Amino acid sequence: xxxxxxxxxxxxxxxxxxxxxxxxxxxxxxxxxxxxxxxxxxxxxxxxxxxxxxxxxxxxxxxxxxxxxxxxxxxxxxxxxxxxxxxxxxxxxxxxxxxxxxxxxxxxxxxxxxxxxxxxxxxxxxxxxxxxxxxxxxxxxxxxxxxxxxxxxxxxxxxxxxxxxxxxxxxxxxxxxxxxxxxxxxxxxxxxxxxxxxxxxxxxxxxxxxxxxxxxxxxxxxxxxxxxxxxxxxxxxxxxxxxxxxxxxxxxxxxxxxxxxxxxxxxxxxxxxxxxxxxxxxxxxxxxxxxxxxxxxxxxxxxxxxxxxxxxxxxxxxxxxxxxxxxxxxxxxxxxxxxxxxxxxxxxxxxxxxxxxxxxxxxxxxxxxxxxxxxxxxxxxxxxxxxxxxxxxxxxxxxxxxxxxxxxxxxxxxxxxxxxxxxxxxxxxxxxxxxxxxxxxxxxxxxxxxxxxxxxxxxxxxxxxxxxxxxxxxxxxxxxxxxxxxxxxxxxxxxxxxxxxxxxxxxxxxxxxxxxxxxxxxxxxxxxxxxxxxxxxxxxxxxxxxxxxxxxxxxxxxxxxxxxxxxxxxxxxxxxxxxxxxxxxxxxxxxxxxxxxxxxxxxxxxxxxxxxxxxxxxxxxxxxxxxxxxxxxxxx
Amino acid sequence: xxxxxxxxxxxxxxxxxxxxxxxxxxxxxxxxxxxxxxxxxxxxxxxxxxxxxxxxxxxxxxxxxxxxxxxxxxxxxxxxxxxxxxxxxxxxxxxxxxxxxxxxxxxxxxxxxxxxxxxxxxxxxxxxxxxxxxxxxxxxxxxxxxxxxxxxxxxxxxxxxxxxxxxxxxxxxxxxxxxxxxxxxxxxxxxxxxxxxxxxxxxxxxxxxxx
Numbered sequence: 038x039x040x041x042x043x044x045x046x047x048x049x050x051x052x053x054x055x056x057x058x059x060x061x062x063x064x065x066x067x068x069x070x071x072x073x074x075x076x077x078x079x080x081x082x083x084x085x086x087x088x089x090x091x092x093x094x095x096x097x098x099x100x101x102x103x104x105x106x107x108x109x110x111x112x113x114x115x116x117x118x119x120x121x122x123x124x125x126x127x128x129x130x131x132x133x134x135x136x137x138x139x140x141x142x143x144x145x146x147x148x149x150x151x152x153x154x155x156x157x158x159x160x161x162x163x164x165x166x167x168x169x170x171x172x173x174x175x176x177x178x179x180x181x182x183x184x185x186x187x188x189x190x191x192x193x194x195x196x197x198x199x200x201x202x203x204x205x206x207x208x209x210x211x212x213x214x215x216x217x218x219x220x221x222x223x224x225x226x227x228x229x230x231x232x233x234x235x236x237x238x239x240x241x242x243x244x245x246x247x248x249x250x251x252x253x254x255x256x257x258x259x260x261x262x263x264x265x266x267x268x269x270x271x272x273x274x275x276x277x278x279x280x281x282x283x284x285x286x287x288x289x290x291x292x293x294x295x296x297x298x299x300x301x302x303x304x305x306x307x308x309x310x311x312x313x314x315x316x317x318x319x320x321x322x323x324x325x326x327x328x329x330x331x332x333x334x335x336x337x338x339x340x341x342x343x344x345x346x347x348x349x350x351x352x353x354x355x356x357x358x359x360x361x362x363x364x365x366x367x368x369x370x371x372x373x374x375x376x377x378x379x380x381x382x383x384x385x386x387x388x389x390x391x392x393x394x395x396x397x398x399x400x401x402x403x404x405x406x407x408x409x410x411x412x413x414x415x416x417x418x419x420x421x422x423x424x425x426x427x428x429x430x431x432x433x434x435x436x437x438x439x440x441x442x443x444x445x446x447x448x449x450x451x452x453x454x455x456x457x458x459x460x461x462x463x464x465x466x467x468x469x470x471x472x473x474x475x476x477x478x479x480x481x482x483x484x485x486x487x488x489x490x491x492x493x494x495x496x497x498x499x500x501x502x503x504x505x506x507x508x509x510x511x512x513x514x515x516x517x518x519x520x521x522x523x524x525x526x527x528x529x530x531x532x533x534x535x536x537x538x539x540x541x542x543x544x545x546x547x548x549x550x551x552x553x554x555x556x557x558x559x560x561x562x563x564x565x566x567x568x569x570x571x572x573x574x575x576x577x578x579x580x581x582x583x584x585x586x587x588x589x590x591x592x593x594x595x596x597x598x599x600x601x602x603x604x605x606x607x608x609x610x611x612x613x614x615x616x617x618x619x620x621x622x623x624x625x626x627x628x629x630x631x632x633x634x635x636x637x638x639x640x641x642x643x644x645x646x647x648x649x650x651x652x653x654x655x656x657x658x659x660x661x662x663x664x665x666x667x668x669x670x671x672x673x
Numbered sequence: 674x675x676x677x678x679x680x681x682x683x684x685x686x687x688x689x690x691x692x693x694x695x696x697x698x699x700x701x702x703x704x705x706x707x708x709x710x711x712x713x714x715x716x717x718x719x720x721x722x723x724x725x726x727x728x729x730x731x732x733x734x735x736x737x738x739x740x741x742x743x744x745x746x747x748x749x750x751x752x753x754x755x756x757x758x759x760x761x762x763x764x765x766x767x768x769x770x771x772x773x774x775x776x777x778x779x780x781x782x783x784x785x786x787x788x789x790x791x792x793x794x795x796x797x798x799x800x801x802x803x804x805x806x807x808x809x810x811x812x813x814x815x816x817x818x819x820x821x822x823x824x825x826x827x828x829x830x831x832x833x834x835x836x837x838x839x840x841x842x843x844x845x846x847x848x849x850x851x852x853x854x855x856x857x858x859x860x861x862x863x864x865x866x867x868x869x870x871x872x873x874x875x876x877x878x879x880x881x882x883x884x
Contacts, residue, residue, distance in 0.1 A: 042843055046748035049837060076745040079854030102833065149832065151851065
């Protein structure tokens with residue numbers, strides 16, 4: 038090799054690279070490594086550079102001159118774009134070559150183009166040499182995660198036809214300038230203004246235009262007309278305060294969730310300075326959906342019997358499908374399902390209270406397991422219990438019998454509404470799970486003191502409790518006590534951590550995934566047992582150790598993780614991994630329900646598209662990462 | 674035929690025994706198969722840098738060469754030398770670099786002519802080589818771009834190829850090599866898939882033009 042001649046040609050390569058990101062920031066040694074190894078190839082217009090059928094790419098390409106188009110090949114869209122044009126300095130196929138798999142796109146020169154090509158092995162070596170380049174590639178692959186979500190939208194769009202998206206921002210939905218009055222104005226004048234403007238909801242805002250309250254049409258009857266409220270008094274005395282507000286950048290979905298959670302029909306929209314921008318009503322959101330949240334919600338609230346609630350339950354499923362189709366992420370979707378299921382359960386309880394007299398009894402209806410964590414999917418059976426206070430004057434037996442009879446009816450009604458009875462009898466009608474504060478404390482205490490396998494299994498279900506109906510303070514007191522017990526008990530935490538490490542992520546050394554060896558389900562992975570559970574269990578240990586009240590896995594990860602000094606970025610990556618697995622589960626359950634077979638958690642990696650497979654792999658790596666942290670912390 | 678036989682008695686340059694050995698051994702290299710496809714062939718683009726000679730004409734000052742191997746330009750596969758005080762070594766190096774690959778030039782009458790005079794003058798002989806002139810071939814490959822013979826600048830401009838430095842024989846060779854990539858893509862599309870077919874086309878073009 039003639040070194041001076043080669044140096045000259047390498048320099049011409051480097052001169053080009055240095056003008057473009059990410060090479061302009063690349064370390065000198067890595068850049069030199071790259072410049073030495075780039076060969077230049079020419080592709081005439083309309084010629085194929087790289088196709089999926091070529092197998093794992095042998096080269097990484099950088100466009101030197103010309104235009105290259107990435108085109109979707111095959112029936113299933115993998116990325117958000119159907120075609121994407123790459124110009125000088127842009128590289129491809131980063132994802133496929135990193136994963137060592139055939140490209141999902143075809144790459145075609147759309148005009149006469151020169152491309153640099155770097156052998157695949159050197160591409161990987163370059164990532165080792167250059168943190169800059171590695172970061173660039175990692176970010177690129179991470180962006181594919183978002184695209185995968187977008188892809189859902191495409192996949193389901195036929196079913197969700199004629200629907201506007203729930204991801205529209207509120208600023209797009211606010212049509213009229215807000216009608217508002219000052220808090221000091223007389224109520225009569227305020228009502229006149231409502232009539233004049235023809236609105237069902239009047240905002241009250243100060244001189245700074247920041248909303249302080251709200252009055253709706255339904256309030257007028259209850260708070261003004263019937264009680265004979267003095268109309269000369271200021272509106273501030275009768276308005277609802279503080280009002281429910283959302284920023285204009287929030288989505289229609291956010292507003293729907295807010296309404297569903299708080300049972301309100303209007304949301305005030307504010308700008309970045311918290312000034313009132315407009316009012317969004319349920320009716321506005323209703324226009325966005327075929328099956329309206331409003332209908333479901335009011336269907337639940339006004340349901341007179343179980344039959345009406347059964348309809349609502351079916352609607353919840355349909356709504357979930359629509360939202361999934363609209364590309365809403367797993368986090369929001371499960372929250373949504375959770376909020377509506379909570380409302381449904383509360384209504385079932387209310388209906389049963391008409392028949393069971395529990396007046397004066399202090400109690401709380403608890404949800405355990407995934408329901409307790411706000412992480413229900415659509416094929417979750419019921420896990421619930423009762424926490425109650427035994428008054429000094431009362432006999433325990435008759436009170437408990439009354440609670441059990443009530444619980445039995447609620448359990449059966451829940452089953453009728455699509456929440457199957459728990460096969461393990463984790464239900465409030467089980468006398469062992471209808472307990473007083475002291476009894477629960479005793480039960481939890483025994484598990485913590487003697488963490489044998491069954492106790493640990495119980496802890497994973499019952500420690501994720503949450504109040505669905507009744508006395509929240511009672512449950513908080515119990516939580517407070519529980520966290521004080523676990524936080525200072527390393528032996529129990531170690532036992533929980535060991536339990537959490539029982540199952541490893543199904544990542545193979547040779548193949549990408551280790552699938553189930555159960556002959557009834559060949560080639561599948563149980564995404565609950567080998568996926569979601571890994572995150573859930575690890576996050577629970579974290580929360581019990583650091584005293585996090587929250588029961589949701591992501592909250593536990595974020596709050597608990599930051600309390601022990603894990604970087605926020607790392608925690609976000611773990612949360613993303615968990616969400617992706619949840620999303621796959623939901624998608625799988627939805628699809629299979631539609632095709633007639635029962636929704637389960639078994640996914641065949643081979644049936645996933647290339648991109649999902651890669652992201653799933655990354656999600657499992659995140660599970661491994663959090664497990665590793667537990668291993669180190671507890672020396673397991 | 675041994676090209677040493679072309680040696681003209683009495684005009685032999687003073688080569689050292691090592692140089693003579695090198696020249697002799699290069700002549701025994703087996704030629705590559707001209708019937709293989711472009712994408713299995715190593716072409717060598719050769720370019721010259723010249724200066725005015727006393728008494729008129731151009732004198733060879735430096736050579737630059739870039740290989741196009743299996744369709745690819747590798748920065749490591751390049752050669753450059755100034756003739757300077759050791760012209761024989763510079764030219765032996767070039768012939769060794771070419772290694773009997775088909776040689777590509779733009780404007781053979783000038784480049785090939787200058788080089789062959791230098792070979793004869795400094796090595797006392799002409800290496801046996803296949804020469805392909807893009808100036809002759811390009812109009813038959815891309816008649817829609819430029820119909821007749823044109824200067825290098827015109828062809829480079831037609832394909833948007835940068836001419837990095839016209840003073841540097843190597844960088845100009847790089848530009849010509851990029852033009853060769855364009856040429857081979859079209860040649861392939863026209864069914865001219867091998868160096869031999871390019872050589873045949875070139876002869877018929879020359880014959881047509883009466884040269």
